[in-house]
Amino acid sequence: MFDFSIVAKWFDNLLRVTCGLGDFWVILIECVLVGLAILLAYALLAIVLIFMERKVCAYFQCRIGPVRVGWWGTLQVLADVLKMLVKEIFVVDKADKLLYYLAPFLVIVASVGTFSFLPWNKGAEILDFNVGIFLVTAISSIGVVGIFIAGWASNNKYSVLSAMRGAVQMISYELSLGLCIISAVILTGTMQISGIVEAQTGPWQWLIFQGHIPAVLAFIVFCVAGNAEANRGPFDLAEAESELTAGYHTEYSGMGFGFYYLAEYLNLFVVSGLAATVFLGGWAPINIGIEGFDTVMNYIPGILWFLGKTFFVVFLLMWIRWTFPRLRVDQILNLEWKFLMPLSLIILVLMTICVAFNWTFTIV
Amino acid sequence: MRRLFLRNDFSGYPLRKDFNMDPERNMYSTEDDIEIDTTTEWYLTDSGDLKSVSHSLFTDDDFVVNIGPQHPSTHGVLRLQTILDGETVKHIYPHLGYIHRGIEKLCENFTYPQTLALTDRMNYLSAMMHRHALVGVIEEGMGIELSDRIMYIRTIMDELQRIDNHLLYTACCAQDLGALTAFLYGMRDREHVLNVMEETTGGRLIQNYYRIGGLQADIDPNFVSNVKQLCKYLRPMVQEYLDVFGDNVITHKRFEGIGTMNEADCINYGVTGPAGRASGWKNDVRKYHPYAVYDKVDFEEITLTHGDSMDRYYCHIQEIYQSLNIIEQLIDNIPTGEFYLKQKPIIKVPEGQWYFSVEGASGEFGVYLDSRGDKSAYRMKFRPMGLTLVGAMDKMLRGQKIADLVTTGAALDFVIPDIDR
Amino acid sequence: MENKLSYFGEVREALKTLSIGLKTTIKEFFTSKSTEQYPENRKTTLHIAKRHRGRLVFKRDENENYKCVACLMCEKACPNGTIRIMHEMITDPETGKKKRQLIDYEYDLGDCMFCELCVNACNFDAIEFTNDFENAVFDRSRLILHLDKEVYRGGSLPEVIEGGANWEIGTFNTGTKTK
Numbered sequence: 001m002f003d004f005s006i007v008a009k010w011f012d013n014l015l016r017v018t019c020g021l022g023d024f025w026v027i028l029i030e031c032v033l034v035g036l037a038i039l040l041a042y043a044l045l046a047i048v049l050i051f052m053e054r055k056v057c058a059y060f061q062c063r064i065g066p067v068r069v070g071w072w073g074t075l076q077v078l079a080d081v082l083k084m085l086v087k088e089i090f091v092v093d094k095a096d097k098l099l100y101y102l103a104p105f106l107v108i109v110a111s112v113g114t115f116s117f118l119p120w121n122k123g124a125e126i127l128d129f130n131v132g133i134f135l136v137t138a139i140s141s142i143g144v145v146g147i148f149i150a151g152w153a154s155n156n157k158y159s160v161l162s163a164m165r166g167a168v169q170m171i172s173y174e175l176s177l178g179l180c181i182i183s184a185v186i187l188t189g190t191m192q193i194s195g196i197v198e199a200q201t202g203p204w205q206w207l208i209f210q211g212h213i214p215a216v217l218a219f220i221v222f223c224v225a226g227n228a229e230a231n232r233g234p235f236d237l238a239e240a241e242s243e244l245t246a247g248y249h250t251e252y253s254g255m256g257f258g259f260y261y262l263a264e265y266l267n268l269f270v271v272s273g274l275a276a277t278v279f280l281g282g283w284a285p286i287n288i289g290i291e292g293f294d295t296v297m298n299y300i301p302g303i304l305w306f307l308g309k310t311f312f313v314v315f316l317l318m319w320i321r322w323t324f325p326r327l328r329v330d331q332i333l334n335l336e337w338k339f340l341m342p343l344s345l346i347i348l349v350l351m352t353i354c355v356a357f358n359w360t361f362t363i364v
Numbered sequence: 365m366r367r368l369f370l371r372n373d374f375s376g377y378p379l380r381k382d383f384n385m386d387p388e389r390n391m392y393s394t395e396d397d398i399e400i401d402t403t404t405e406w407y408l409t410d411s412g413d414l415k416s417v418s419h420s421l422f423t424d425d426d427f428v429v430n431i432g433p434q435h436p437s438t439h440g441v442l443r444l445q446t447i448l449d450g451e452t453v454k455h456i457y458p459h460l461g462y463i464h465r466g467i468e469k470l471c472e473n474f475t476y477p478q479t480l481a482l483t484d485r486m487n488y489l490s491a492m493m494h495r496h497a498l499v500g501v502i503e504e505g506m507g508i509e510l511s512d513r514i515m516y517i518r519t520i521m522d523e524l525q526r527i528d529n530h531l532l533y534t535a536c537c538a539q540d541l542g543a544l545t546a547f548l549y550g551m552r553d554r555e556h557v558l559n560v561m562e563e564t565t566g567g568r569l570i571q572n573y574y575r576i577g578g579l580q581a582d583i584d585p586n587f588v589s590n591v592k593q594l595c596k597y598l599r600p601m602v603q604e605y606l607d608v609f610g611d612n613v614i615t616h617k618r619f620e621g622i623g624t625m626n627e628a629d630c631i632n633y634g635v636t637g638p639a640g641r642a643s644g645w646k647n648d649v650r651k652y653h654p655y656a657v658y659d660k661v662d663f664e665e666i667t668l669t670h671g672d673s674m675d676r677y678y679c680h681i682q683e684i685y686q687s688l689n690i691i692e693q694l695i696d697n698i699p700t701g702e703f704y705l706k707q708k709p710i711i712k713v714p715e716g717q718w719y720f721s722v723e724g725a726s727g728e729f730g731v732y733l734d735s736r737g738d739k740s741a742y743r744m745k746f747r748p749m750g751l752t753l754v755g756a757m758d759k760m761l762r763g764q765k766i767a768d769l770v771t772t773g774a775a776l777d778f779v780i781p782d783i784d785r
Numbered sequence: 786m787e788n789k790l791s792y793f794g795e796v797r798e799a800l801k802t803l804s805i806g807l808k809t810t811i812k813e814f815f816t817s818k819s820t821e822q823y824p825e826n827r828k829t830t831l832h833i834a835k836r837h838r839g840r841l842v843f844k845r846d847e848n849e850n851y852k853c854v855a856c857l858m859c860e861k862a863c864p865n866g867t868i869r870i871m872h873e874m875i876t877d878p879e880t881g882k883k884k885r886q887l888i889d890y891e892y893d894l895g896d897c898m899f900c901e902l903c904v905n906a907c908n909f910d911a912i913e914f915t916n917d918f919e920n921a922v923f924d925r926s927r928l929i930l931h932l933d934k935e936v937y938r939g940g941s942l943p944e945v946i947e948g949g950a951n952w953e954i955g956t957f958n959t960g961t962k963t964k
Contacts, residue, residue: 057544057545058818059814059818060545060810060813060814061544061545061548061549061813062548062549062552062813062816062818062819062820063548063818063819063820064818064820064959067822157427157429158429161429161451161766234542234614236542237542237767245435245436319807319810319811320807322544322545322810323543323545323608323806323807323809323810324543324612324614324803324806325538325541325542325543325546325609325612325614325615325618326541326542326543326614326618327614327617327618328617328618328765328767328768329451329765329767330765331614331617331618339796474864475862477862477902477905477906478862478864478902480900480902481864481898481900481902482864545810545813549813552819555819555957556954556955559834559952559954560954562834562836562837563834563835563836564836565836566834566836566837566838566901566914566916567837567838567899570898570899570900572838572899572900572901575905580901580905581836584835584836590954593953593954593955594954594955597954597955604809607805607806607808607809608805608806608809608810609806611802611805612802612803612805612806613798613799613802613803614803616802709858709906709908
């Protein structure tokens with residue numbers, strides 16, 4: 001498997017040795033380049049995701065989706081982005097100006113922050129702390145603050161209701177999300193994202209195979225909770241357009257709204273990416289212990305594996321979103337506290353037992 | 365006491381015959397309509413004096429949210445002034461009249477055929493039934509005996525229109541609950557119903573098919589085969605709505621026990637149609653005051669017991685099947701005969717009062733006609749289907765969540781132009 | 786649901802209904818779609834009901850003569866004054882009888898509500914509705930049509946005046962090519 005760290009090291013050497021730059025400049029240049037790469041990937045993925053959502057949703061609904069702009073509608077999203085960029089940004093009268101402007105940035109910061117943790121390839125994890133996965137959940141919580149502030153600062157009763165709903169929901173679902181991640185951490189024995197993926201290389205080593213029953217359950221719970229965390233699907237009651245028009249971003253126009261839109265889709269990607277990383281092995285190719293097959297699989301670059309798995313999970317979440325009706329706020333909390341929370345605790349215990357007695361599924 | 369349809373600053377009572385209709389005196393005001401937060405109650409003292417007392421609609425501590433006039437789930441321009449306690453509804457004051465067109469007043473100045481043009485624009489999802497009631501009352505007044513063919517076709521068309529309404533209803537229920545996919549399935553199949561009707565009537569929303577003394581045109585040559593094919597196509601599709609939405613556990617959780625109204629209250633509030641039948645009130649006009657050929661067909665009146673939104677939904681679903689049954693019984697047996705009985709160029713109804721009601725898609729729709737022998741009505745009164753439903757919303761929703769307001773509104777099945785007239 | 790299910794029974798039931806929903810949508814994902822591609826299909830697979838009321842036209846015989854005698858019945862029947870007829874009385878030089886002569890038949894498409902009352906009122910079978918629906922213009926004044934001055938030959942889409950392409954209940958003409 002191609003190791004991206006070779007490229008990274010070569011570039012580092014290029015700057016340090018060949019160009020003879022000092023530590024400060026090397027790190028500065030590298031940081032800027034990586035930052036640019038993240039933002040570029042972020043924007044591109046958002047466009048791909050929005051286009052995918054529109055097409056997938058259309059196909060579920062017996063429509064064909066956008067077909068006019070570009071071949072098969074491919075340029076539709078670009079046109080939308082352009083429209084959003086040139087739109088006037090207006091401020092609601094009596095809105096809390098500072099918070100009103102701040103809120104979209106908080107949301108986008110949380111989204112970009114979590115986005116940077118995704119392992120794209122072997123050696124291509126951008127942020128790779130030893131408490132990586134833990135930090136992801138921490139950063140993703142900033143998004144809640146953004147939504148809450150947006151609702152409050154908009155000076156709109158619908159937005160306030162929506163903000164309360166959003167906050168309650170996201171704080172609750174973070175628990176199951178965290179617990180599912182912890183059960184994965186128990187199995188892999190590390191919180192570092194590269195470590196988690198590393199632990200899933202090898203035949204039948206994806207966590208969902210390795211941890212069999214508890215891992216499958218954890219994957220499902222993770223998807224449900226992640227969906228709620230991304231404010232989507234049956235859990236989109238924060239923006240519930242039939243009740244609260246557009247919820248917390250009712251009063252935003254132009255790029256303010258654009259940021260929420262971006263963040264929503266990228267949160268979907270991040271949640272799917274995390275699910276793919278933690279349970280489906282990230283960039284790790286599928287290996288079944290037969291050498292020929294494994295070699296072929298290993299030739300496929302890790303980034304393709306990662307994107308493939310992530311988009312698979314994205315499709316699952318879209319499928320769910322475009323099938324089910326929305327829940328009510330008390331039912332969402334019921335689902336979390338009466339069903340998902342106990343289940344994730346049971347998963348945690350099960351997983352611990354499995355690991356302690358070495359009942360995990362491994363071919364070595 | 366406040367004005368139901370007109371602005372608060374409107375003076376005079378337009379339906380009174382001494383109302384000055386001079387356009388100069390009835391210019392539309394561009395001033396703000398100052399809304400008063402109080403309501404006046406009138407009562408007689410023991411000594412016979414008329415006294416009034418003013419009640420405040422809400423206190424300073426109440427969180428008042430205006431659902432509408434522009435709101436995605438009020439299905440039109442209805443404004444529900446909702447008083448909330450957190451997410452819980454404390455009180456609802458419906459404000460109507462945002463698309464009040466004064467149809468009843470217009471009818472007094474139009475000739476009888478001209479009034480026909482207006483009924484389709486009330487509840488456009490029951491356009492056929494509305495027109496049926498209006499031509500029904502005029503024909504009753506004039507004493508026209510219709511041919512069997514006319515009555516058969518009218519019955520089939522009414523039922524097609526009912527299916528159209530119920531498909532849109534089930535679709536909109538899904539949409540208000542956020543299941544956009546189920547919504548589009550309903551809309552897709554409604555398209556087929558509309559296609560069938562359009563081939564014959566030439567209209568999709570505004571049908572303009574019935575006229576005094578018969579029908580606008582004969583059914584088109586393919587009508588019978590198209591309808592048969594439609595019935596065959598629709599039956600499995602209704603199950604699909606149930607699969608994707610109606611039987612879904614989330615839908616059940618959202619609908620069950622929401623907006624409940626028991627039979628006695630339904631009668632008190634005049635909640636007719638599927639909404640009332642869901643609580644067990646047998647109120648189907650087709651059964652109890654049969655018109656057209658409803659007395660000759662065999663169909664079941666759907667009544668359920670709970671009176672909540674779920675039963676209202678199921679009531680609609682089962683009525684689709686019943687309508688299909690009715691159509692299938694009639695479609696092969698349309699008798700030959702006249703589709704239109706020639707009337708005099710100027711239609712006059714003899715002096716008298718008549719009332720004719722039909723079973724609209726979401727309740728009883730009645731037309732009261734007071735004729736003084738002229739070529740236009742002295743008074744034409746419509747009993748809208750949705751007004752009583754909206755009136756009952758406050759009673760249904762007290763103590764429930766704001767999200768339930770949306771679901772109850774969806775499950776009640778009202779259409780605003782019908783309420784506002 | 787009358788019977789109270791246990792905690793796990795409820796979960797099982799819930800999962801069952803949810804999976805039925807998912808099964809239905811994935812089935813629809815692969816079935817044929819229902820979007821009709823309007824501007825592309827207007828000359829190929831478009832179907833417009835023959836009786837669809839698009840606009841009012843004069844019926845004309847093979848010599849392009851209309852039958853209107855300016856009796857004003859349609860003008861009186863119209864609920865919102867869409868039709869305005871100008872006429873004059875002329876004396877036939879041979880018989881010496883006075884006869885109405887149509888000068889201008891003005892029909893405001895923008896005001897029309899397509900109720901077909903004018904057609905019903907006409908005793909001479911002079912007017913009818915066609916299914917020509919492409920009536921959008923940029924200027925409202927162009928919606929005022931003079932039916933006696935124009936000779937209607939099917940508007941922008943003469944192909945669909947008889948209904949256009951075939952269509953079947955339960956299907957949509959999604960393609961843009963003629964079958």
